[in-house]
Amino acid sequence: MIEVKDLHKSYGRHGKANALNGITFTVKKGEIFGVIGPDGAGKSSLFRILASLILPDSGTVTINGFEVIKDYQKIRQIIGYMPGRFSLYQDLSVEENLKFFATLFNTTIEENYYLIKDIYQQIEPFKNRRAGALSGGMKQKLALSCALIHKPEILILDEPTTGVDPVSRKEFWDMLDRLKEQGITILVSTAYMDEASRCDRIALILEGKFIGSNTPQGIIDDYSEILWSVIGGKMSTLLSVLRNHPKVKSSFAFGDKLHITVKEGLQTFDLKQYLLNKGFNNVCIDPIQPTIEDCFMALTS
Amino acid sequence: MKTIKFLIEKEFKQMFRNPLIPRMIVAYPIMVILVFPWAISFEIKNIKIDVVDHNKSTYSRRLTEKIEASRYFILNATPPDYQTAMQNMESGETDMIMEIPSSFDKELIKNRTSGVGMAVNSVNGTQGLLGSNYIMQIVNDFSSELRGELMHTLPLKTRASMIKMPKIEILQQYKFNPALDYKNFMIPGFMVLLLTLICGILPALNIVMEKENGTINQINVTPVNRIVFILAKLIPFWIVGLVVMIISVSAAYLLYGLWPTGNIIAVLLSAIVFIISISGLGIIISNYSETMQQASFLVMFFILILILLGGMFTPISSMPTWAQTIAYINPFTYLTNTFRMLYLNGSSLADVSGNLMNLGIIAVVLNGWAVISYKKRG
Numbered sequence: 001m002i003e004v005k006d007l008h009k010s011y012g013r014h015g016k017a018n019a020l021n022g023i024t025f026t027v028k029k030g031e032i033f034g035v036i037g038p039d040g041a042g043k044s045s046l047f048r049i050l051a052s053l054i055l056p057d058s059g060t061v062t063i064n065g066f067e068v069i070k071d072y073q074k075i076r077q078i079i080g081y082m083p084g085r086f087s088l089y090q091d092l093s094v095e096e097n098l099k100f101f102a103t104l105f106n107t108t109i110e111e112n113y114y115l116i117k118d119i120y121q122q123i124e125p126f127k128n129r130r131a132g133a134l135s136g137g138m139k140q141k142l143a144l145s146c147a148l149i150h151k152p153e154i155l156i157l158d159e160p161t162t163g164v165d166p167v168s169r170k171e172f173w174d175m176l177d178r179l180k181e182q183g184i185t186i187l188v189s190t191a192y193m194d195e196a197s198r199c200d201r202i203a204l205i206l207e208g209k210f211i212g213s214n215t216p217q218g219i220i221d222d223y224s225e226i227l228w229s230v231i232g233g234k235m236s237t238l239l240s241v242l243r244n245h246p247k248v249k250s251s252f253a254f255g256d257k258l259h260i261t262v263k264e265g266l267q268t269f270d271l272k273q274y275l276l277n278k279g280f281n282n283v284c285i286d287p288i289q290p291t292i293e294d295c296f297m298a299l300t301s
Numbered sequence: 302m303k304t305i306k307f308l309i310e311k312e313f314k315q316m317f318r319n320p321l322i323p324r325m326i327v328a329y330p331i332m333v334i335l336v337f338p339w340a341i342s343f344e345i346k347n348i349k350i351d352v353v354d355h356n357k358s359t360y361s362r363r364l365t366e367k368i369e370a371s372r373y374f375i376l377n378a379t380p381p382d383y384q385t386a387m388q389n390m391e392s393g394e395t396d397m398i399m400e401i402p403s404s405f406d407k408e409l410i411k412n413r414t415s416g417v418g419m420a421v422n423s424v425n426g427t428q429g430l431l432g433s434n435y436i437m438q439i440v441n442d443f444s445s446e447l448r449g450e451l452m453h454t455l456p457l458k459t460r461a462s463m464i465k466m467p468k469i470e471i472l473q474q475y476k477f478n479p480a481l482d483y484k485n486f487m488i489p490g491f492m493v494l495l496l497t498l499i500c501g502i503l504p505a506l507n508i509v510m511e512k513e514n515g516t517i518n519q520i521n522v523t524p525v526n527r528i529v530f531i532l533a534k535l536i537p538f539w540i541v542g543l544v545v546m547i548i549s550v551s552a553a554y555l556l557y558g559l560w561p562t563g564n565i566i567a568v569l570l571s572a573i574v575f576i577i578s579i580s581g582l583g584i585i586i587s588n589y590s591e592t593m594q595q596a597s598f599l600v601m602f603f604i605l606i607l608i609l610l611g612g613m614f615t616p617i618s619s620m621p622t623w624a625q626t627i628a629y630i631n632p633f634t635y636l637t638n639t640f641r642m643l644y645l646n647g648s649s650l651a652d653v654s655g656n657l658m659n660l661g662i663i664a665v666v667l668n669g670w671a672v673i674s675y676k677k678r679g
Contacts, residue, residue, distance in 0.1 A: 051522050073524060081522045087515030091318045092311065103307040104523040130318075146519070 002027040007059035019045035021208040034199030035189040042208040043189040047158040051081040080152035084159040086139045090132030105150030116145045137168030157188040173198045193293035211299045223290040225261040232283035308533030334552040338484040345431040349377040350397040351386040358406035373435045477645045489640035490613040492549045500542040504583030505600035509590045521677045542576030562647035574660040575636040581667030588674040607633040632663045
C-alpha cells in the first residue's frame with residue numbers, strides 16, 4: 001500500500017523548475033498502478049522520491065506504513081526499484097549482477113529463485129555473458145530479476161518498456177501480471193498510452209500534476225466528447241482544413257488517422273460535404289470509441 | 302563482512318575486465334622510473350658559449366681551451382668582435398659571451414692581474430646564474446694556475462710576501478649523495494608522484510563512473526551502509542598503490558641500484574599511509590562531481606597543487622609563506638621528505654615518525670570526509 005499526499009518537488013537554485021506540483025494518490029496492495037504521461041511530466045522525479053533516492057520539498061509518502069523520509073532504510077528493504085535507464089554493471093556477467101544484488105540485500109539467488117524463475121529462465125542461457133552485451137529486452141529482464149531478488153513487497157518500475165521492441169514489451173507486461181498474482185504491488189510509469197489498459201488503475205500526469213486518475217475503463221467512460229476518426233487525402237492539409245472548421249473542437253494525428261472532437265449538432269455527412277467542397281473526395285468519417293490517448297488529449301486541452 | 306568482501310570482489314572484477322588498467326598499473330611505474338630521472342634534472346650542462354678573443358695570446362688561448370674542456374660548456378664560436386657574438390646570442394645560438402681584452406697577456410705579466418668581460422643570457426634564471434658561477438670557477442682556477450707559473454717573474458721581495466700570504470682552499474665534502482647524482486635525489490620523488498597519480502586519479506573517476514552509468518541508483522536503494530560502501534571502494538586502491546610501490550622500489554633497485562639506506566619497512570609503511578590519504582582525496586572529488594569530465598578536471602587541478610607545492614622540485618623553505626602553509630597540509634610534502642630521508646639519509650622508522658603522524662592525521666581527515674560527503678540520497 002502506497003499513500004502519497006500533496007507531494008511537491010522543484011529543482012534549481014530558486015526552485016524555478018517545478019517537477020511535481022502537489023501529487024496525491026493511493027496504490028492498493030497487489031494492484032498494478034500506472035503513471036502515464038509524456039517525457040518531462042515528472043514521472044521519474046515522483047518515482048525517485050518513492051524509491052527514497054531524493055527528498056521531496058513537501059508532502060508525505062508512506063509505503064506499507066513506513067514514512068519515506070524517516071524510515072528510508074526500512075523502505076529500501078521492501079521496495080524493488082528499476083530506474084528508467086539500464087543501470088546494472090555492464091562489465092559484470094548476468095549471473096554476477098544478480099548475485100551481487102542478492103548479496104547486498106543479504107540474501108541468495110537460491111532463496112528467492114521461485115520469484116524470478118519465469119523471467120530469469122529466459123536469460124539463463126546467457127548467464128555468463130556480460131550485461132552490456134545483452135539485447136534491450138534481455139537487459140530489461142535482467143534488471144527486473146535484480147529488482148526482485150530480495151523479494152520486495154513493492155516494485156517501482158520507471159519506464160521499464162521504453163526502448164524495448166513491441167514483442168518484448170508485451171512479454172514484460174505478462175511478467176508483471178504474474179508478479180501481481182504473487183501479491184506484489186507494482187507502480188509503473190510509461191509514456192506509451194497503449195500500455196495503460198494493462199494496469200488496474202492509471203493516473204495521467206502532466207507538468208507535475210495528475211490530471212486524471214481512475215481505472216483505464218473509468219477514464220474512458222468519463223470521456224464526454226464526440227469523437228470521430230477521419231481518413232483520406234493529404235494528412236497535413238486535411239488537418240489544417242479541419243482545424244479551420246468552426247464546429248471542430250480539436251484534431252490530432254493518430255498514426256494514419258485523424259481523431260477529431262466536434263461540437264454537438266454536427267453530423268458526419270455535413271463534415272463530409274464541407275471537405276468535399278474543399279477538394280477532399282475520398283474522405284471516410286466514422287464515430288469511434290475513445291482510447292486513453294484521446295482522454296489524455298481531452299484532459300490536457 | 303560478507304557484503305564488503307563481495308563489494309571488493311566486484312571492484313577487482315571490474316578493474317581486471319578493463320583491458321587498460323591492470324597493464325597500466327604495471328607499466329606506468331616502470332616507465333616513470335626508467336625515463337623521467339634522466340630528463341628531469343636541475344644540473345645545468347651544455348651551456349653554449351662564445352669567446353671573443355681580442356688578445357690571441359697563449360694565455361687567452363689557454364683560458365679558452367680550459368672552458369672548452371669543461372663539461373658544463375660547449376664552445377659555440379670564437380667571433381672576431383662583441384657585436385657578432387651578441388647577434389649569436391640574440392638568435393639563440395649561444396647562451397654566454399666571454400670577452401678577453403687585447404691587453405690580457407700584457408696586463409697579466411705586468412700587473413699580475415687582468416679582467417675579462419662576461420655577458421649572460423638570463424632568460425632562464427637558473428642557467429644564467431649557474432653558468433656565470435661555473436665561468437667564475439674556471440677563471441679563478443686559471444688565475445691560481447698562472448700565479449704559480451708567474452711567481453718567478455716577480456721581484457724577490459714581493460715573492461716572499463706573497464708566499465707568506467695565507468691561502469684558503471675550500472674542500473667540499475658531499476654528504477648522503479656523494480656522487481652528487483641528481484637521479485638519487487629525484488627517484489624517491491618520482492615514486493611519490495606515481496602514487497599520487499595512480500591512487501588519486503583512479504578513485505576520483507570511480508564513483509563518478511557509477512553515477513554516469515546510473516549504477517549508483519541501484520546501489521543506493523540497497524541497504525548497504527555507506528562506510529562499508531566507501532571502504533569497499535578504497536581498499537582495492539590501497540592494494541593497487543602497494544603493488545605500484547613494490548614495482549617502483551624494485552625498478553629503482555634493478556635499474557639504478559638505488560635501495561633505501563634506511564629502513565625498507567618504513568618506506569612501505571609510509572607509502573601505505575600516504576596511499577590511504579590520497580585515495581581518500583580521490584573519493585571526495587568523485588563524490589562532489591557529477592560527470593567524469595568534472596572529476597578529471599578537479600583531480601588534475603589538485604594533483605598539480607600537491608606536486609608543485611610538495612617540495613619535490615623546489616625546496617619548500619624558499620617558497621612564500623602562503624605556499625609553505627599549503628605545503629604544510631600537503632601529504633605529498635611529508636612523503637617526499639620521508640622517502641628522501643629513508644633513501645638518502647639512512648633514517649630509521651623513529652626518525653620519520655613525525656612525518657608519519659602528520660600523514661596519518663591527513664589520512665583520517667580525508668577519509669572521514671570521503672565517507673561523510675557520500676550521500677545515499679540527494
